Amino acid sequence: MAGANPTLRRRQLATRLRELRKGAGLSLEEAAQRLECSTAKISRIETAQRSVIPRDVRDLCQIYGIDQAEADALISMAREARQAGWWxxxxxxxxxxxxxxxxxxxxxxxxxxxxxxxxxxxxxxxxxxxxxxxxxxxxxxxxxxxxxxxxxxxxxxxxxxxxxxxxxxxxxxxxxxxxxxxxxxxxxxxxxxxxxxxxxxxxxxxxxxxxxxxxxxxxxxxxxxxxxxxxxxxxxxxxxxxxxxxxxxxxxxxxxxxxxxxxxxxxxxxxxxxxxxxxxxx
The missing domain is CATH 3.30.870 (Endonuclease; Chain A)
Known part of the structure; x- marks a missing residue:
C-alpha cells in the first residue's frame, strides 16, 4: 500500500473514527455536541465524504478517550488524507x-x-x-x-x-x-x-x-x-x-x-x- 494515498487515508480514518465513537458509547448527535459542530459534519467525516482537519481529529480523540500514541497516528493520517493525489x-x-x-x-x-x-x-x-x-x-x-x-x-x-x-x-x-x-x-x-x-x-x-x-x-x-x-x-x-x-x-x-x-x-x-x-x- 502506498503510504500516503489520500483517498485511502481518508477512508481508513473515517472507519477508525466511527469505531472509536461507537466504542466510546456516543451517538452522532452526542459527538457533534461535544465537538461543537453539526451532526452532518460528523456523519460526513465518518463516511469519508469530506476531509477532516488534524485539529478536529485531535479533539475527537480527546472526546473518545484515546491514548496519545493512537491519537498521534490518526492526526498524521489526517494530514496525509489532505494531500493531493496525482489525479x-x-x-x-x-x-x-x-x-x-x-x-x-x-x-x-x-x-x-x-x-x-x-x-x-x-x-x-x-x-x-x-x-x-x-x-x-x-x-x-x-x-x-x-x-x-x-x-x-x-x-x-x-x-x-x-x-x-x-x-x-x-x-x-x-x-x-x-x-x-x-x-x-x-x-x-x-x-x-x-x-x-x-x-x-x-x-x-x-x-x-x-x-x-x-x-x-x-x-x-x-x-x-x-x-x-x-x-x-x-x-x-x-x-x-x-x-x-x-x-x-x-x-x-x-x-x-x-x-x-x-x-x-x-x-x-x-x-x-x-x-x-x-x-x-x-
Missing part, C-alpha cells in the same frame, strides 16, 4: 475518490454492457467515448480526460498489479466507436491485455439472452488486509454511488458469480474478440 491536478474531472481507490485495489472486477472499460481503452477509443458522452466538452478538457484515463492504465505495468477480471457483454464488441480503424485497434488492445497474467477477460454472448446483469454496470474494488472496506462503484446519470455494506457486496458478488458462469470461458472469449477484430480490419 487532483485535473481540476475539472472530479475523479476523486474513485481513482484513489482503484490505484490501491488488489482486485478489480469490471462489468460493462456499453463500452470497453477505461482500464483497457486505447487513446483514440477513449477520446471517442468521452466526446460521445459529453458532446459539448471543450477540446482542452477532453484531452485532459483522455490523459488521465491513460495514466490510470499504468497499474498494468506495476510490479504487483491488481487482478483484473473483465466481464463484457457482447454488445460492446459490436458498437462502432470511432469507426473501423479505432475499433480494430481497440480490440487488438483488449487481446493484448488478455495475455497478461493478472488480466482475465470473459464475454457474455448474445446467445445467453436476458441475464442477471442486464440492467446494470459496475466495478467491484477489493482491498488487501481489510485496509478499507471492499467497494462497489456504480456510475449513472444521477451521480456516482459507492456501496460497501455487507449486504450490498454480497448481492454484487452473487451477480458476478452468475455472470462468470454465463460468459464464455477466457479462451473462447478472446477467440470471439479476435473474430470481431477481423471484421473491423481496414
Amino acid at each position: 487532483q491536478e485535473y481540476e475539472d474531472l472530479d475523479l476523486d475518490p474513485y481513482i484513489g481507490l482503484e490505484s490501491e485495489a488488489s482486485s478489480i472486477t469490471m462489468y460493462e454492457t456499453t463500452t470497453v472499460p477505461s482500464l483497457l481503452q486505447t487513446e483514440d477509443y477513449a477520446r471517442e467515448v468521452i466526446r460521445g458522452c459529453l458532446p459539448r466538452i471543450k477540446q482542452e478538457v477532453l484531452e485532459e480526460r483522455v490523459d488521465a484515463r491513460l495514466k490510470r492504465q499504468r497499474l498494468h505495468t506495476e510490479d504487483d498489479p491488481p487482478n483484473c477480471w473483465v466481464l463484457l457483454d457482447e454488445s460492446v464488441l459490436h458498437r462502432h466507436v470511432g469507426g473501423h480503424s479505432v475499433m480494430h485497434a481497440q480490440l487488438e488492445r483488449v487481446i493484448e491485455l488478455s495475455g497478461l497474467p493478472h488480466v482475465i477477460i470473459q464475454v457474455i454472448p448474445f446467445t445467453v439472452g436476458a441475464h442477471i446483469g442486464f440492467d446494470s454496470m459496475f466495478i467491484l474494488l477489493e482491498f488487501p488486509d481489510n485496509m478499507v472496506p471492499d467497494t462497489v462503484y456504480v456510475e449513472s446519470l444521477m451521480g456516482d454511488f459507492y456501496l460497501e455494506k455487507p449486504r450490498e457486496l454480497e448481492r454484487f458478488r452473487e451477480v458476478i458469480t452468475h455472470l462468470r458462469a454465463a460468459a464464455l470461458n477466457p479462451r473462447d472469449s478472446v477467440s470471439l474478440i479476435a473474430d470481431m477484430r477481423m471484421r473491423y480490419a481496414p
Whole structure:
C-alpha cells in the first residue's frame, strides 16, 4: 500500500473514527455536541465524504478517550488524507475518490454492457467515448480526460498489479466507436491485455439472452488486509454511488458469480474478440 494515498487515508480514518465513537458509547448527535459542530459534519467525516482537519481529529480523540500514541497516528493520517493525489491536478474531472481507490485495489472486477472499460481503452477509443458522452466538452478538457484515463492504465505495468477480471457483454464488441480503424485497434488492445497474467477477460454472448446483469454496470474494488472496506462503484446519470455494506457486496458478488458462469470461458472469449477484430480490419 502506498503510504500516503489520500483517498485511502481518508477512508481508513473515517472507519477508525466511527469505531472509536461507537466504542466510546456516543451517538452522532452526542459527538457533534461535544465537538461543537453539526451532526452532518460528523456523519460526513465518518463516511469519508469530506476531509477532516488534524485539529478536529485531535479533539475527537480527546472526546473518545484515546491514548496519545493512537491519537498521534490518526492526526498524521489526517494530514496525509489532505494531500493531493496525482489525479487532483485535473481540476475539472472530479475523479476523486474513485481513482484513489482503484490505484490501491488488489482486485478489480469490471462489468460493462456499453463500452470497453477505461482500464483497457486505447487513446483514440477513449477520446471517442468521452466526446460521445459529453458532446459539448471543450477540446482542452477532453484531452485532459483522455490523459488521465491513460495514466490510470499504468497499474498494468506495476510490479504487483491488481487482478483484473473483465466481464463484457457482447454488445460492446459490436458498437462502432470511432469507426473501423479505432475499433480494430481497440480490440487488438483488449487481446493484448488478455495475455497478461493478472488480466482475465470473459464475454457474455448474445446467445445467453436476458441475464442477471442486464440492467446494470459496475466495478467491484477489493482491498488487501481489510485496509478499507471492499467497494462497489456504480456510475449513472444521477451521480456516482459507492456501496460497501455487507449486504450490498454480497448481492454484487452473487451477480458476478452468475455472470462468470454465463460468459464464455477466457479462451473462447478472446477467440470471439479476435473474430470481431477481423471484421473491423481496414
